[in-house]
Amino acid sequence: MVSCLTLLNSTHVLAGHVEGLNHTLCGLAIAEADTQPGLIASVPGAATCQRCQSMLHVGAMSHVAQERPLDTRTLVKRLIDRLNANDSTHLEKMLDGPLLGALSSQRLGRLHELFPGWHATVDELIAEEGSAVLRYQVSCSDAFGLLGCIGPSVKTGQAVVLRLANHRITDACPIVDDFAFWSGLAKTSDAACAHCTSNFNSAKGSSRDNHYS
Incomplete structure (x- = not known):
């Protein structure tokens, strides 16, 4: 057990002021009038109280855990979610480089104004570092x-190559979506064939009627 005298002879990290009391990271609550010079460290790293230093370390590790960068796949999916919701909040934490200016809050709002109900659905996502x-x-x-x-x-439909640096998306380069192109072409051809077949059958019917009239 640590004695009160040892605690008062140590230098502590100030956690905050509440109703005239100086609270330290190790749990002390000292009246401001009784706070002696040298009891509170000028900078957190200068504190000699081991309990305060331990709490500083725990807080730093917790902060690092909260700020752990997202993997590429999660980052891209989260970006699509923000775009769909017309929510520019925290975009600056996901983007950098040319894309940071291209996806400003004003441009994102303009996109949803021009195209109401704008919603992107991911078909395929291949992600690397x-x-x-x-x-x-x-x-x-x-x-x-x-x-x-x-x-x-x-x-x-569209396909893009996204470039990343330091766990942020920096650029988006559209590419020719051959799969979508050929898929669309096939649908167009089917529709055209159906249209031609309909016209051919109509023409046959008219010719037959003329023959027997």
């Missing part, structure tokens, strides 16, 4: 036809 490849679909309303199709519900 310094980069990630992301395929996603966006659904939204396009009242001005900026995406080439005016309507209350528009869907478009």
Whole structure:
């Protein structure tokens, strides 16, 4: 057990002031009028009280645990969540470089103004330490036809390569989404074939009617 005399002869770390009392990290509560010079350390690291130093170490480790950087996959998914929610809070902690200016709070708000209901759904995500490849679909309303199709519900696909540095996303480079392109082309071809078949059948019917008329 540590004696009161030892505690009062040590230099402590000040934790705060409450109602005229100086509270230390080791648990002392000393009236400000009774606080002797040298009892409170000028800087936390200068404290000689082992209990105060121990509490400083615990607090520092807890802070490090809370600030532990996110892995690439989690970081990208959290970014998409913030974009979907039109929430620019903490974006500066996820972004750096050119992307930090490109995804400012004003630009994010403008995106949701131009395309109400803007929502990105991740299709594929391949993540490494310094980069990630992301395929996603966006659904939204396009009242001005900026995406080439005016309507209350528009869907478009995209793929980007994300670059990272120091656990922050620094750049996003769009790439040609061949899978989406060929998939879209196949759907267009099917629709065209169905249209042609319909026209051909109509033409056959008209020819037959003319033949027997």
